[in-house]
Amino acid sequence: MVKLRATEPTPRLPLEIGAARLAAVDAGQVTSVAPYPGCDVTPVLASAGLAFPAPNSMAASGALRIVWAGREMAFLLGGPAPEGLEDLAALSDQSDGWVFVQLTGAAARDVLARVTPLDLRDAAMPVASAARTLINHMPALILHNAPQAYEIAVFRSMAATLVEELEAAMTAVAARAELTA
């Protein structure tokens, strides 16, 4: 009997261009959590040190992260869902459905400004906030992990396009920087 091997979704990473770096992220187990109408998931999540995130927020507890991912939807990253959650919320394994990358460096925000219409200023998108938005024409989830670090997730089938378009933005930003250098 064969034993199946996994394939890397973004073999071209990491890429370093100018003051920006793009690297692959292993987000671990990813589970979508959609609480059923009228169900309160707070106690079960609390047992894992987490709470259901308000829109645009995210939190971490140990290896687990929970991120707001849309209307009445959160993504749990980094580990299995706490026991009992499946009775209160629809859980669906999304580990293979999304590809995660991290964009870092002094130019990260400038690069991101080429591909998303979001207001990226600190007041609008502080560290530890998340947003469902677009990266060009791709539906995406953006997590602002640190001042110069943005984690970006899009559908796994669009991984090649994501890398290409971020690479193009990084290249353009670096080319400008060279002018003023």
Added chain:
Amino acid sequence: MSTRPRSQSHRIPGRGLIDRTKPLRFQFDGRSYEGFAGDTLASALLANGVRLMGRSFKYHRPRGVLTAGSEEPNALVTVLEDGQHTPNIRATMQELYAGLNARSQNRWPSLGFDAMAVNDYASPFLSAGFYYKTFMWPRAFWERLYEPVIRRAAGLGALSGVADTAVYEKAFAHCDLLVIGAGPSGLIAALSAGRAGADVILVEEDRRLGGRLLADQPLIDGKSGVAWAEGIAEELASLPNVRVMTRTTVTGAYDGGTYGALERVGLHLAPRAELPRECFWRITARRTVLSAGALERPIAHPDNDRPGVMLASGLRAYVARWGVNPGPVVVFSTNDSGLEAARALTRMGVEVAAYVDPRAVPVVEEFPVYAKAQVVGTQGRLGLKTAAIQHAGGISQVDARVLALAGGWNPSVHLACHMNGRPAWSEKIAGFVPVADMVPGMAAAGAASGVFSTAGCLADGLKAARAALDDLGIAAPDVPLPLAEDAPYAIAPLWAVDAGGRAWLDFANDVTTKDVALAAQEGFASVEHMKRYTTQGMAPDQGKSSNVGALAVLAEASGQSIPATGTTTFRPPFVPVSIAALGAGGRGEGFAPRRLLTSDAQSRAMGAPMIEAGLWYRPSYYPREGEADWRAACDREVQMVRKYVGITEVGTLGKIDVQGTDTARFLDFVYSNMMSTLKVGRARYGLMLREDGFVMDDGTCARMSDTHYVVTTTTAAAGLVMRHMEFAHQAFCANLNVRFTSVTETWAQFAIAGPRAAEVLATVCEAPELPFMGCAELEIGGIAGRIFRISFSGEMGYEVAVPTRYGADLFAHLVRAAEALGGGAYGMEALNVLRIEKGFLTHAELDGRVTAEDIGLGRMVSAKKDCIGKGASQRPELVAAGRAQLVGLLPVDPAHEISAGAHLYASDAKPLRENGQGYVTSVGPSPTLGQWIGLGFVVNGRKRHGEVLRLYDGLRGRDVPVQLVDPVFYDPEGGRMRG
């Protein structure tokens, strides 16, 4: 012909904001010249004594540069770079770089001798609207001769015909305060808001900040305005909350405080591989200050368009900012700004041969003053030689190289009018000014609002910033008002000199005062009609220097006041924007995201041509050695599946996890047939109707547990079905305990189809005994996966699913196993033939216009329950007799090919719309039946099996008889797949 000018023969030593330590060689019309860093192409040409820069649009009259800015109507050139060329570049906006190669336009064979200038002699026949009155006869000549000739003669520059493969960018920015224009008003507004801590974006079209300060160089706080601007620029650059964007033009004002802006990123340099040429910005601002300044007007007088005639403000800029020595100048002015220009030129060492003003100005100046006078003509076809001045004593001819026109100033109200507002006429400045709140959140300041003195602009800028900061709830800092000149602006407008000869209004489209008067005479008295009749204001400059003048001439011709005559509106873009910038990143495959299957790399490596459907790239067929074309491969693949086994990736189909205690009930509501009765471990084919009763999609529904179903959808309908279910839940039954999650991407899924499918399956898992339409979870290749016993090919078949990361490896194993048994991978062409042979439907048939009954699945709308669309599907017209019904189509002659999209008629009927009996939706060459087959819809089709109709495809010239048959061509009992 004049001799070649000496290099930079027309420079004033020691003057100008150019860097004389950095000479730059450039070419214009094949001749080499030299300029300096800081020059534009226009200033460098003038410095080299070149005044002739172009030929006018209609009459091919020799023209020179009129302005020093982005409103330039005459000096449009083509810039050659890198095997590419860009037409219609304003020479005033093209910054000089080493090796710049530019060429004049709209002339043949040369700028100095243009054969098309014959148009100028035919001008009495070519006045406004001439093409409405001529070229009518003979009728046939219009398409054959007149139109092609007119098309060839029209236009200015020409495209290269070579695709533009350069890099362009798009980007987004957000701020509290957007300041448009960095003249005195804008600079002080940005400074004020910047010091207050607001997020400011200051946008300036020029390469450096300062606006008119760079040309007029007034004193501010006792020091040069240029130095003052530099000081502000330095402070702004040091503030982290201020972004200064030079070389950027705001092109449009849109809803919600959004502005479009075009940044020239690399156009001032020789092309560099990775540097974007331009960037199109979308800027969102909570408040905006429009400090865009004002544009000077020329004066319409006979022959006011010779090379050497320019705006006084432009001339001042060329002298003060670019150190150009123009030679003797005549200034023709109607206002104090023009008088001040003459004085400033004299101070800078320029010879002002005459100052001409229709007003009774005092004659005590350092130059000859002709009061109560006007210019009535000029001489010098290829370059101004003399100006004719009419005054009390008669007409004097004065020698001059430049005639500087100062007809007054138009505040730049354009952006403020982009949301359909109309500006107000100000008698005081004889110009239009913005009205408050035409664009919500935007306020004009400085010259853009009709304030023209330096002190006035500074005060206005501070005031606007204060008001904006107030609105934003940010405390305004104390910024002291600098001291500057506050001279009044007196003007007695002279719109047109009537002295015989043609007086030019719109230089870019060659429109004269006579044309405008003609429009009024012919009854086109509204400004909207005059504009279209004469084409005034419709050139690339959009009438920036002619709108008001033309309006004034029209007002006089129709006996109305200017405000009563009105103004046409302004729409984005304010300046020409290249399509490449608007569409940055969208060329070729960049147009849309590519969705790739897990088997993508392997399919391409196997030589499969890929086709795009719904953003997914799927293999068309897998060519093997000796196969000449797609048909050979397709035939082989179909037979391979029917005889042995085939593998294809079907992961593109939408998959939705539907979970919750009310799932079954909900699915009964959205599906037309019963899903609640489905047993765990079974799948069922279902139809979903739209609310209007037509079929929306079909798919399979698999029950994994009591409260968990997996719904599949057609590839392109995945999002549609998801939205439909979300809407139904939220709008109709929000209390139902059910949730939907897309899992299309989460699973890689493969069809294993054919009599030997089970053998292939055995190589990757220990498959349980599954009944037809059964499903189960099981380990595949050591990974938790799923198996479904379903078939789209009509053969014994399974679909196996594993988490996407294992898809590529699973595909490799399955194909290897299949090939060992005489089978292999198959693509979309074969998939399509296989399913047509079985009468299985896709969205080619379910195109949104058919009901369940039309496709012969009326019994799938359950009588036992309600569902979305059921009521509407029973409307009289949807159940009436005479509807088109699904049929199979078989060419009577097996050698005939048929086409999808063809229509069907009675054998003896003409192929006209009124005789239509039906249409063809899908076709394919069937090796199983040995001929082409198809599916389609025919009126009362189910009762007409055996009848022969005429299939007609006018596009491809097909006209063949086809027989109507049952849509299931092969194995109608389904024994092969149910086996």
